Amino acid sequence: MLLIIGLCLTILVLGTAGAGWWFYQHLNGNINSVALDGKGGSEKADAFGRTPINILVMGSDGRTSKADCKLGGGCSRTGVQTGNGNADVQMVVHISADRSNATIMSIPRDTMVNVPACKDSESGESTPGYYGQINSALQYGPACQVATIHQLTGIPIDHFVKLDFSGVVKMSDAVGGVSVCVSDNVYDTYSHLKLSKGTHTLKGQAALEFVRSRHGFGDGSDLGRTVSQHIFLSAMIRKFKSAGTLTDPTAVYDLADAATKALTVDDGLGSVKKLISLADDVNKVPTKRMTFTTMQTAPDPTNSNRVVVGSGAKDLFSSIVDDQSLTTGSGKKSAAAGAKPSASAVPASQVAVTVENGTTITGRASEVASALTQQGFSSATTTANAPSPATTTTLTYGSGQKGAAQTAAKALGLSASHLEQGSGTGLTLVIGADWTSGSTYPGGASSHAPADTKAAVSNAHAQTADQAKTCAKVSPYKTVELNGVPMTPAQAYAAATGKKDSDA
Template sequence: MTEPWSGRAAARAAARAESGRSRPSGRGGRRARPAGRGRRFLKIGGISLAVLLLVTAGGGYWLYQHLNGNITSVSLTDGAGKDSAGQEKADAFGRTPINILVMGSDGRTTEADCKLGGGCAKTGVQTGGNADVEMVVHISADRSNATVMSIPRDTLTDVPACENPKTGASTPGYHGMINSALTYGQACQVATVHKLTGIPIDHFIQVDFSGVVSMSDAVGGVSVCVDADVYDTYSHLKLSRGTHTLKGVGALEFLRSRHGFGDGSDLGRTYAQHIYLSSLIRKFKSAGTLTNPAAVYKLANAATKALTVDTGLGSISKLVGLASDLDKVPSKRITFTTMQTGPDPTDPNRVVVGPGAKTLFATIANDQSLTTASGGTSAAASATASASPTATSVPASAITVRVRNGTGIGGRASEIVDTLTGKGFNPATAGGNAPAPAATTTLTYGPGQRSEAGTVARALGIATSHLKEGAVAGLTLVIGADWPSGTTFPGGKSSAPPADTKVALGNSHAQTADDSDTCAKVSRYRTVQINRVPMTPTQAYAAARSKPDSDD
């Protein structure tokens, strides 16, 4: 049985040669549209680059200046309005979270992109494109946890009025696919995501995929797992069931495979990409991965050449600062999610915001962790969309709080107990001394008691960063030295309740970055073709035995 072929094979072979890999020239070609979507791997650069730069920053003045000169930066809001990205809210200690929009375009803006993506035979190097990768990377104000939320490119939403300062293209605003906003500039894409989610966006990172091909080679490949034989005849990913180490173009094939995973839609590709990125993060954090100066330089040089960032990240020193913030978050407390969607009632090929998505947005905007205190994902990570869309309200009269004084100042526990009972909390609420002095105030709640803790936090103005889930039933408030007087937490206002993770994670395919046991689920549908015969990716693998696998 013969394989699909197009004029892009030669370009693809050249790209393989550049990445240090070669394959027989009879490899199948690509359809133009799926190839353009290869930018979905771009999220990799946004998280991993900062870690690399932290290491390379000590390489001397020349290296610093060289990498600095690689970076292209533009304004976060130019052409979309000064308030179009939103504003972060500080916690009681004046700390703010960081939200980064990581995006990638389907345009072929360099010769390298043309070789990898094809589609340039008639047009040559192109300009512009759509943001086919969109991920909000949230780093908490206390740097203890992070959330990475993918937004499917097929989402229909309202694009605000924007003007691209580079091209002059403008729009008064319209309803359309979220990825199309990039036509009017990066600031317009930022404004569109903020408008949809309500999440303030502090920075953006846009990366081209030729840099990531080099990055995967520089780290020695990334380990991924597939749960069945797969051959995506469009992205050309071909792997046997099990675990593989992917480099160069093979990694790109995995990251851009849409027909190979899930139901063959953009959603399945997003889930597989989270597996890849989680593996990459684990590799960066593992001992010895970044100890080879030559490899680190190769990776950082390729990555910075591929970057377009906002001016707030437009230097190595600023990226190193971001690296430092990222490095504080352990892998077990980095949660990957995909925005919940539902089918658009007028177009089956498009999606709209689905049940649970607004709760997920609010959780990120309110700087609430989606992992437990021990780092595990909520038990509802695989919950269905049938979960209640709002947290259950628990009246104060049904809540008893154990108040413990850790300040060393007499009478503090009694003062807070009186405040709580005066606000209608259960009269069984009682005070006492903490077992040891406490520098920081904490409100610990037992399993399933998020709503109760939220009611207490709102009553006392306690910032959400001071709320923690414990293993023992009940609520315990330890008053720390940061709250020496008064009955409202310093700087505290009415605070949001703890995250309802059952709803926020429901149907979002959530996983944490330390999960090394998850395999990408190969599509069981007839999503691919050979000789115009529809078949499943596993059937296609069996029919293409002579074609080398992507990890060969």
């Protein structure tokens, strides 16, 4: 996403005569594109004909150049490597249909998922599908990584952007460094990041060490790393949008050149013109309405070093699919994310319905109740036979439960004329003779209930890109080793007196 925002700056150059046209052609020659082949699904337009944009941003651990080998290490025995590597960074970037807000969701690399059957169109490498670590899908091409995440989340992925180690260095250098804060002294002996407590401006290799550090922050795992990456990316977004960067022609040239050389994109973004169009859309979103989140996870019961999709993740996925903002116009958390849902938007997970069969057709109540639970309605939804045959379908609700009734009615395609307030409690749907088949009322237009945005941001480490004072939390645990001795990152910093700080 940051690379795409950065490309927006090239508009300043491309609008000039002579050099602008030469530079346009130069940038087009930099871009490497790969076919997506429709593996990410497709978006649906809203009532005004506008469509959201979903981009999968991947950071590859591939050492496919001498520069990557030098920066990433691991080439002493293999030399420069071939193939795509693993997707060590995976972020789904969602830009709303009206371009007013964005959600950036990181997916931890250690997540275990079902990878679908895939074939890399460039290398011919293929798989019949398997259960494994999510980042490994990139070995079968970027389109396979897209297909895997689409299958996991249900989110249509329109585009992808892939970046390698050298790309991070080029981008951070091009903007003159990125300012980040750490909560304590930190030395990650694995990524080699070494910084004193406080604020630092990171360039080049120091920037790469920061975004790669998984033992220095949080709990010392990939989950902690995603939060520190969000802090870094938020700072880079603010730098991109700063007046100094926008008005410096040299910075614009360097940034655009670095961005296009570092990218592999899908063929839908395979030209400067297409990237600029996308960048223009992205740049409309204010930083206070860009929400960074991390997919909720739970420990893998069969492997303590891996995770699986956790509670709340489905709500986060649904909020993106449904194009629901996680912030308000002021940039604060949405009312649904920070307070009890309003009467007109009660999440399906909080709604239980007693479904009664008022027809002579066996199984009608079970059919409709099953459809509700499949849409995320409460597992407390039950079935029964109506006390007497019913001609007309009705949904009766108790005092204060009109919002819940509206959620159920929307899911079932029932108009307001079918809703009645009763004297009891809870919701009771009586299926009448006017609805003899299917799980949607005849002639009705069903729509699944809105996602629970409070659950969507719960334990998702949500923060907006304008939160400049957030520091990366250094791990308090013994997550690193120095000379074979387990230490906390702060202890390692104190002990490593002979090693210079990364920003020295």
